[in-house]
Amino acid sequence: MTDYPTARPTDATYLNEDLDLPTELLNTPWIDGHNHAHTLSYEDRERYALSGCAGMVMVSSGYHWTPYKPVRASDIRYLWDDAINRRAAIERNHFFEAKLGLGIHTGVRIEDPDAVLAAMDEYCELDEVTVVGETGVTPSQHVEAWDLDEQRAVVEAQMAIADDHDLPVILHTPNTSPPAKRSYRPELGTPGYEKNPGLGTDPVINGDNPALEAVKIDVTAAHDAGLPEERVIASHADENNTAYLMAETDCYLSYTIGHSWLVGVDAATVADAIDEYGPERIMIDTDCANVLRTDPYAIKRAMFELYRYGIDIDDIRRVVWENPRRVLGFDE
Numbered sequence: 001m002t003d004y005p006t007a008r009p010t011d012a013t014y015l016n017e018d019l020d021l022p023t024e025l026l027n028t029p030w031i032d033g034h035n036h037a038h039t040l041s042y043e044d045r046e047r048y049a050l051s052g053c054a055g056m057v058m059v060s061s062g063y064h065w066t067p068y069k070p071v072r073a074s075d076i077r078y079l080w081d082d083a084i085n086r087r088a089a090i091e092r093n094h095f096f097e098a099k100l101g102l103g104i105h106t107g108v109r110i111e112d113p114d115a116v117l118a119a120m121d122e123y124c125e126l127d128e129v130t131v132v133g134e135t136g137v138t139p140s141q142h143v144e145a146w147d148l149d150e151q152r153a154v155v156e157a158q159m160a161i162a163d164d165h166d167l168p169v170i171l172h173t174p175n176t177s178p179p180a181k182r183s184y185r186p187e188l189g190t191p192g193y194e195k196n197p198g199l200g201t202d203p204v205i206n207g208d209n210p211a212l213e214a215v216k217i218d219v220t221a222a223h224d225a226g227l228p229e230e231r232v233i234a235s236h237a238d239e240n241n242t243a244y245l246m247a248e249t250d251c252y253l254s255y256t257i258g259h260s261w262l263v264g265v266d267a268a269t270v271a272d273a274i275d276e277y278g279p280e281r282i283m284i285d286t287d288c289a290n291v292l293r294t295d296p297y298a299i300k301r302a303m304f305e306l307y308r309y310g311i312d313i314d315d316i317r318r319v320v321w322e323n324p325r326r327v328l329g330f331d332e
């Protein structure tokens with residue numbers, strides 16, 4: 001009991017605990033290993049810097065930013081060049097280390113993928129390119145379906161190029177969405193995700209669990225490409241693929257928490273995974289992008305939330321800083 005000069009006792013009079021608060025988390029550096037920050041606003045990028053971001057991989061590969069469908073190799077090349085063009089200015093403005101991930105997304109069919117694959121080798125020699133991706137087979141496409149064997153060939157070819165340059169590959173492992181409380185009018189789609197509904201094609205991967213099947217196909221493609229499993233980062237890890245990836249592969253699992261409202265993955269999911277499997281192969285990313293309602297503060301918030309959920313400070317630091325720093329080539 002502490003004596004306070006308050007008129008009558010307050011909570012302060014009764015509280016007598018010496019709490020050891022994790023003040024070091026206020027200044028622990030962190031890396032966002034998968035975002036699309038070059039598509040965000042200046043203010044969003046500034047939010048990363050203000051909340052202690054030390055580095056990020058800006059991924060340039062998404063069909064969301066190629067206007068023509070189907071996509072041509074030259075459209076992908078334009079996305080890569082746009083990211084290269086703006087990267088240094090972003091770094092100079094905000095001081096975090098901005099690296100690039102360049103890849104070929106499979107969410108829309110590409111008419112002439114060999115043309116962009118042929119160019120990829122030279123891009124991967126650039127110092128700022130530290131990752132290939134995001135890529136990986138997807139169960140269904142936007143506007144026009146892409147045959148699974150053709151998708152897989154494009155994924156495997158990128159993995160072989162990554163291996164030649166000793167770069168890791170980011171997979172966009174498909175998420176399974178939590179059950180909706182109520183569905184929206186189909187013609188409007190999901191608010192918060194700027195994508196025209198009704199343009200999704202019939203799936204090219206079927207079965208009970210196409211999202212998990214897609215990851216397994218990607219892991220086999222990595223084997224065929226000669227890319228070691230520990231050079232594969234399964235971004236969008238979730239409860240549907242964690243057990244498989246942890247038990248049967250050496251891949252890294254990166255939990256995407258920048259749009260939890262959409263995919264249901266949050267700090268609690270990450271805390272459960274750390275409890276069960278340890279922090280050695282776990283990372284967190286935001287996937288922040290201008291086409292989605294996303295949160296540049298997501299990793300910083302999650303660091304505090306992981307602590308509240310009982311995760312050790314050393315493990316948090318490992319997941320948000322040490323693992324991405326080493327795996328994504330920030331310490332080279």
Ligand SMILES: [Zn+2]
Nearest residue numbers: 035059134287
């Ligand atoms: Zn992404």
